[in-house]
Amino acid sequence: MLRSTTAAVLLVLTPLAAGAQAAAQPAPGPEIASLQITPSERTMKARDTMRLRVRALDASGNEVPGAVVRFNRAGGYFEGDVEADGLIRSGSTGTLPVMVSATQPGRRPVVERLEIKMVPGPAHHIDIATPIATLAIGQRMRYTATAYDNGNDKRDDRVLWTSSNPAVVQVSRDGLARAVAPGSAKLIATAGAATREVAVTVPSRRIASLEVSPASADARTGDVIRFTAKPKDASGRAIDGLTPIWSFSPGQGVIGTDGGFVGYEQGTYTITASFGTQTAEATVTLSARDVRRPLEVVGRSARKRFTTEEVWLHPNGKVAYLGSGSGGDLFYTLDISNPANPIVSDSMVLNTRRVNDLMTNAEGTILVNTREGASDRKNGIVISSLADPLHPVKIAEFTEGMTAGVHSAFVYTQPKFGTHVYATNDGTGAFHIIDISDPYKPKQVAEWRSPRPDAGRSLHDVDVQDGLAYLSYWNDGLIILDVGNGIKGGTPSNPVVVSQYKYDLNDLYRQVELAGGPGFIRGTHTAWRHKNYVFIADEVFPSSGVQGAKDASAGRAYGRLQVIDVSDYANPKSVAFYEPEFGGVHNIWIAGDTLYMGAYNAGFRTFDISGELRGDLRAQQREIAHLNTADMEGFVKNSAMTWGVVVRDGLAYVNDMYNGLWIVRMKPKRGITP
């Protein structure tokens, strides 16, 4: 015992002599009872450093010699870093959980979790949401301002307002302004040392009359109607540059400062424009959108050996390709020349355990499929000849640098640059561009990564249209790259960033964390460009299922589809959304004015996306159809897990992870039966 004891002491104080063998008996002497961690104030500025120190104490409060102390990050993986010796490096605002431990050989570690609050630095600048520059005499207007630090992190400061000339414009501390006399004034927003001014002019002409146009309108729920207010003076001359406060009642909907209104429920709404003393109203009557249509299942190919992954159609419209997952090592070729009777005509077995994505070129001469889970750990992409579309023949593969697996690949041809595969890298989160102009000799021409530390970079999907690549970059939101469009001088071999739309996923899906605990799965998952919008959909799963439940009852997907207006590429903004009551949003397809969606547990859904989009698409009755793609013969029984859809010639080819392929037609609206 004496020998062991001595050795154990040495273990703590000095490394053992090479090769000495001593069992890890509990260390002699006092046990660690508590950790004394300093400083006790654990708030730091974002992007700053801070050092924590700790003393391991015994029950008597004496420091325990030889205890090995370590600091480690316990979360906040994208917000900061923790050195083992207690140096904290903040990367952004937020909360950085830190695990502090003290160990003694053979004994249970003593651990303490603490949180470092990383707050913005001092106010550096102020943004004003509505910098309205002209007010009519008597007009009231609420000004809203937000303070940011020098890293553009938003602060919680209450921004205080003052007026340089209260005789012209008065303003409350909270930013409620009132124009009282002609002239000019500066409204000054202040937060700490930061200030921002809004120059406000009050014309001498008073508003004598006010009109809102259109004075009345008839529309449907979901239609965006733009109202304008026309103030005039006593002589009937228009007073330009004035902005009213818009409101409406009754009913549900939204109206913006631009006068754009969308209502969710049918009925008559009163729209009001207010300049304080002067108000005017308009009326809008909304009828039901009435887009609901019945569905018909035309054909079916149940698959239950593996989960079903991506579906793709050959340009001839007579052949479908269907991937497999959950250990699936093949993709199927289906003869769909008779959609009522899809027939599996061939399959290609590959060294993989998942064919997540597949796509042909526009001519239908080649097919590209992804691989994940190959037994030799080579994954990458496989290229097949479609000389006979029903019987693809593998002609090449590309794995270099993509051995971790490829989740998504998009085949796109630009006459100027040739045909390329735009692919995701499961391991590095990089975006790979592979020239397959000669499909027998694929070669990589570019690799691009989002500008963030390697940690946390994850790329899930790619859509390319008009030479612009829309990357669903998980933690980084939507990133648009010029890969040949020319808007930023990009080419396939030199992709250039156009813009990014990033949003707070943790905040958006707070309820998922409440339901299933922290560490849940969430990220920007897919994107589709249509008109001036990019539709992006998130993939969200809770970190734990329902306790005691199994199979379909054990868990569910969540998620939101957002409509991003990219009319101004430099400033993409979210204007509308859809979120199912139960289920998620996965892959989408848009044809004409219809959006088709695989919504995981929420089944297959279609939406009317005609006209301008704003607000909650579900609330405004834009949903056209729904099919619960569950089947008792499924990979998982009686449970929908709708993946996505391809639309061709009026038929929707819907793939469901658990249930294979559904071929669905939306039928004409039902006639009204007296």
Next chain:
Amino acid sequence: MRRAAVRALCAAAACALLPGAKLQAQALATTPVPASVPPQQVYTIAIASEGTDEIAIVTFGPGGARVQAKVPIGLSATDPDGPHGLAVSPDRQFYYVSTAHGTPYGNFWKLRASDNVIVGRVMLGNFPATAQITPEGHLAFVVNFNLHGDMVPSDVSVVGVDDMVELTRIKTCTMPHGSRLNPQGTKHYSACMMDDLLVEIDVATLAVSRHFMLAKGKEEGMTGAPAAMSSGAAHDMSGHGMTAPAAGDDGCSPTWAQPSADGRMLYVACNKSSDIVQIDVATWKMVRRIPTGAGTYNLAVTKDGTKLIATNKRGQSVSIIHLPSGRELARIATRRRVVHGAAVSPDDKYVFISVEGVGSEPGTLEIIDLATLKTVATVDVGQMAGGIDVLR
């Protein structure tokens, strides 16, 4: 056709004993071996299947081998989480599984052995893989293999398993792979697949204490942490142990570090050169290189110190090595390809082998009688079977 017949026998979840099994290829031993007899007790084995996100709980007893339960593991309903490493606590009350895939980080899970209920989880680094619990049961060492990321030095996570918190990460080398603690629980050894290095961590100080160069002709032990990583091994990891080395390549590409039963020796599997480097822990010098089948991958030793078991990933076989002599007693063919892990029964009578399979082939648990050196049972489990340990 014989293979097909065996498959038919084992098509169901349960698979009968195969006395005098037909699967053996070469019995290299010259001494007579006794005939296999059914086990008199029931062993319970846990196997993680990376391809199907499940853990198979298999019993092996007088009635043969049978899958008793399939335990789903992972976070994502749609993307693979990839359970890879598996370790049973010394008191057999819990088992732990690393899930290697993630966005991008993997996790380490704690499950109660009595009912397979998940009781804890902690996020670790990139591709957490091999795991082991210290003898006193308080710490887990998990290598962050970083298979999918860039070729940069990675680390070993140390987890306090009572609270399921990650205490620290110890930077070691590029692609730290198969790792084991010595029996005393004082040292942790991991193989650096892309650096041709073995790294020793001192458990008391939670720091790298020594390292050892393993490339043929360059074998050398050194103190302290490696000064520079990526010491020249080829960085084409695509084959992950399945690609034979090019002519003239003397690299080791180590995939497992296994202490001897008494902790005085170390055995390191050189996947590329298909041999095992034996190192004297005290002198920190190489003792010998022991040849194996093609692509030796994971190792295990019997507690009596007489046998070393090596899975041969490329060779579709298992080598049983007599340690006192360094002689290969038998090279036993496996039913399926891509042989992965090995775990010895507590009584040294059997070794349980996990075999990944290829594509949609099931994974396989193959059970070898260490007295007769024959496969006595096989049972199909989920695809890509890897991490394996004996629950009881």
